[in-house]
Amino acid sequence: MEEQEQPTVNQEVINIEAAIDSRVDRVTQAHSTVNKYALGSMAVAIVPLPLVDLAALSGVQLKMAHSIAKQYEVPFSRNLVKPLIASLLGDIITVSMTKYVATNIIKLVPVAGQVSSFASSAALFGAATYAVGKIFVEHFESGGTFLNFEADKMKDHLHQLFEEGRKFVASSK
Numbered sequence: 001m002e003e004q005e006q007p008t009v010n011q012e013v014i015n016i017e018a019a020i021d022s023r024v025d026r027v028t029q030a031h032s033t034v035n036k037y038a039l040g041s042m043a044v045a046i047v048p049l050p051l052v053d054l055a056a057l058s059g060v061q062l063k064m065a066h067s068i069a070k071q072y073e074v075p076f077s078r079n080l081v082k083p084l085i086a087s088l089l090g091d092i093i094t095v096s097m098t099k100y101v102a103t104n105i106i107k108l109v110p111v112a113g114q115v116s117s118f119a120s121s122a123a124l125f126g127a128a129t130y131a132v133g134k135i136f137v138e139h140f141e142s143g144g145t146f147l148n149f150e151a152d153k154m155k156d157h158l159h160q161l162f163e164e165g166r167k168f169v170a171s172s173k
Helices: 009-046 052-071 078-107 112-141 151-172
Strands: none
Touching (some): 009 052, 009 112, 078 112, 112 151
């Protein structure tokens, strides 16, 4: 019977370094994906019809969640993820809804109202998408999946990430 060769200390160090590099690359790519979709979601604010912009935003956020899930090799189901995102955004949208309603009423005023509405809606959409994406990245980094995602336990942290998202959006203009 042949004896299996044990890896040397140098081989183990190389394997550990490769694993760390791989994880850092994955996190970097995931955060880049979040930033890209956060900026992209800002463009949804240009949709001139109230509530249609929210439907479009939902599509952008679902696509972002799918992209992040793919990076982490987490199975994705639109029917499972859509209510998770809605649950996460429930608090943020509730708090921001007064502002959203006001900006959408302004959208009905031709040209000037639409331009004014775009800026505030774009900031809201970008920050919300940023926060949702970052929450999923953190959850997947800890080994989580969509099946064990508990949106209620993430709400406080989501609000912190939403504020971070506002700063990211403001710095990206």
